[in-house]
Amino acid sequence: MHEQQFEEFIQDVLITIHANIRDLEEKRTFADSEEHDYIDGRLFSYGEMLAILRSSARDTGIDPKRIGL
Numbered sequence: 001m002h003e004q005q006f007e008e009f010i011q012d013v014l015i016t017i018h019a020n021i022r023d024l025e026e027k028r029t030f031a032d033s034e035e036h037d038y039i040d041g042r043l044f045s046y047g048e049m050l051a052i053l054r055s056s057a058r059d060t061g062i063d064p065k066r067i068g069l
Contacts, residue, residue: 007067014053014068021046 021043028039050069057064 010067017046017050018068 024039024043024046028036028043031039054064054069057067057069
């Protein structure tokens with residue numbers, strides 16, 4: 001895989017993750033209390049995933065901001 005393809009792949013994944021987070025935050029506004037736990041769990045998982053990606057980027061010498069983290 002070429003560097004540009006890899007960067008486009010990562011950016012596409014990050015765009016999807018950020019869109020999913022925004023969607024869940026919007027849904028949480030209208031959700032009942034039972035749905036809040038489920039949504040909060042998913043939001044936590046997405047947050048953890050982004051933290052792992054940021055850490056891995058730094059560990060491999062990639063500026064997290066450069067790839068949209």
